[in-house]
Amino acid sequence: MSAEFLQFLLAGLTAGAIYALVALGFTIIYNASHVINFAQGEFVMIGGMTTVSLAAAGLPLPAAIAAAVLAAAAVGLALEKFAVEPARGASVVTLIIITIGASILLRGLATLVWDKKIHALKPFSGDAPIRIGGATLAPQSLWVLGVTLVIVLLLAWFFNRTLLGKALLATSHNRLAAQLVGINVRRVLLVSFGLSAALGAIAGILTAPITFTSWDVGIMLGLKGFAAAILGGLGSGPGAIVGGLALGIVEAMGAGYVSSAYKDAIAFVVLLAVLFFLPGGLLGRRGAERV
Amino acid sequence: MGALALVLAAAPFAFTNNYHYEIAILVMLNAVTCVGLNLLIGYAGQISLGHAGFFGLGAYGSAILTARYGWPPLAALAAATAGTALVAYVVGRPILRLKGHYLAMATLGMGIIISIILVTEERFTGGPDGMSVPPFAVAGFALAGERAWYAVCAAMLVAAVWLALNLIDSPAGRALRALHGAEIGAQVSGVDAARAKLAVFVLSAVFASVAGSAAAHYAGFITPAKAGFFHSIELVTMVVFGGMASTFGAVAGAAALTLLPQLLTVFKEYEMVMMGAVMMGTMIFMPKGLVPTLAARFAGGGRR
């Protein structure tokens, strides 16, 4: 029984780590601009697909990965410059529609640049399953969990110890005040998009050996990442991580113990229940609303 | 609104074959749903990313009752609508306490749960491949053929628009708009925010449900994709595209985004790229949506 539980838990953590990375992407952009970037999932797709095609073209894997992350970041910057910035004064819903349009555009471009097939990456360190107390784990899962941890620590350092990071944080708390103290808000916006795109790309690359990648892999992951960000509390970095892991675990446990057909429904029911009792998400701000 | 009725009456003269009627009917059914959704998003300021769920409930309610239990379609329509309204009421009360993106996510989740149930309970719903729906018949007289359906849908649309416009201009409507502007301020002035929001939520669900039932009978077939989150996103896009807080904007948005994929087929494999580009371009350059921007362009007379 407990070997089964451990198996479900490991599966949930692996999926959850990916959701957490995507959720972090949502959170960073949201904090800088109050925009929900529905194209976040496409960064995941770009990361995975670019790496696959570069690796197939002969580039050694680390170089392909670096290039893919840079490419995704570039797309993120372009998105901000050409789509979000011109529409800066518009309402939030309009901005959401713009990002939805962007995600459709990116998917369309993906089918032209690449193809409509599903692609796999070689696992970074082989396929031999690792046995842990009666359960098995794919080595790639360790990569996922490990790299996610490293990224979280790096981001914590970035936001708390570097000037740029602190500028991002300041903008998220109060944009006007940040401008007043001389922070270039426009640059902050650019950086957040670039950073979120890079995070999404890394998630896509980490998971491509396990879950494969294709031109439309971003849709579901984007949705789940958004759900995770909300679950943890929109705008909260730790919340994104907690939300991601929680979502992954709830899904796995739901599939394992309740019903695999309804597992997504179960996850959403849990999400709704959490929001019912904690309208700001698990770690969200629970302050008063300004009138 | 007279103009709308005129356009609807005159349009068939431009149609040369049934395919045109089909598209027009699809536009009108989407428009009815969007008019309702616009009341919620544009006027009450609440967002719903799961409205296709209500469309699906109406459609499947009608489908299952008529196909599996042999109910007369009119009774099935009434029951499906009542059922959807009930679901909207029960689900809306807790959900509408949330705000902003949390509300968006909650409605998204609700929509997804509905579509998962529709897909999984195949014994009733026929599963992911959908099910056939008998034609709509009242007292032995079956509603068949594009022209008949066109007339019915046009009537539905006019009724929906009339209802929406009258609601907006009523005291209830003013209370709604006050909510959108500043919820707490409105509450201070005596508006029962929770009840008002719930009422609009249920009303917009009813619009969607009726449109769903009609769509099911018209096509003779229904699939769970109609209740899925892509369709929900499409509906919200139509409302925003056409212009929030504008009933005619909702109609225009529905027309534009239903016609666009048909027109973009010329681009073949570039269709998706063009679709995304058009959506982005329109929202960037006309952030208030088609109708309000165009209305302001041809300024003077700021009637909604």
Added chain:
Amino acid sequence: MLKRLAVAAAALFAFAGGAAFAQEPIRIGSFLAVTGPAAFLGDPEQKTLELYVEKLNAAGGVLGRKIQLTVYDSAGDAEKARAFAKRLIEQDKVDVIVGGSTTGETMAVVPLVEQAGIPFISLAGAVVIVEPVKKWVFKTPHSDRQACERIFVDMKARGLTKIALISGAGGFDKSMRAQCMQVAKNYGIEIVADESYGAGDTDMTAQLTKIRSAPGVQAVLNCGFGQGPAIVTKNYRQLGITLPLYQSHGVASKEFIKLAGGAAEGVRLPAAAILAPETLPDSDPQKKVLLDYKREFEGRFKQDVSTFGGHAYDGLMLAVEAIRRAGSTNKEAVRSALESIRGFVGIDGVFNFSPTDHVGLDVSGLRIFEVRGGGWTVVK
């Protein structure tokens, strides 16, 4: 992309050449899931249709008339499929429709073609398309019920009687699962576990763990297509499950082996022989047609041939054969001609239509393949 333009230009020239003869072209319409979640169905189908229409036109057309092909992308959406089918019938005024990559899209269009009285050859799998038989609706792939039957025959021969099912959430998955559950007892097979996963799911270890502990389970059947089965296969090996694993004809492609990697060794599935035509004996009636198609398709498009493109080939060739036999594009004549086709060697098998059989294939067209040494080999 340039090649696509070239093909279009060539087709245009061919058509213009034909127009010089002032002959009405034969209009063949199609709606396919070229983009969207079923794109791996619609993409090879569209390519196959375009390739062979071009070849037919280059050889002089059919009945001395050129073929004009109109393809719309329904993206796997039943409503779009309906709208495009209507457009084909009413606006483009096609003579025959060969299309419908998925069952959902096909079923949404059935009322339309029945009402309009136009022959429709579907490229989708589920048995409901032709059962009960509808006057104007035909289909080319083997039905999912036949796939189940073929798998069960093999299982029974290996003495596997208690099996577990795992399927995805899509129409294909659920339909095949329902068919398998229905016919299992006819082969003495008992289903002891039934799990499912969602579209876009990334990990099935939870479901497989449950299956592993199902009482007496001897084999596992995965009804699915796309990336789900590849993930199931990888998870299967990761968990160390050694029971025989069967996949569906939906993943009968080299892609599947590429995705699942070494985990795919030993996996069996039912498929049309196009999967590995070189491994057929020379006496096999299908071998030549298969090898020709494979050579043409792979030569033109530089991508592996697939069973799905084969469905489109069969659909087109059957339509053309029916038009030839009917001597015209009169819809009723073409329809009757279709029903009279016997012994037609296609990619999916040898077709024998009749007024009561609108799929025309029997289970013998399906072979059992197994992954050996990283490639598909025909077992039976």
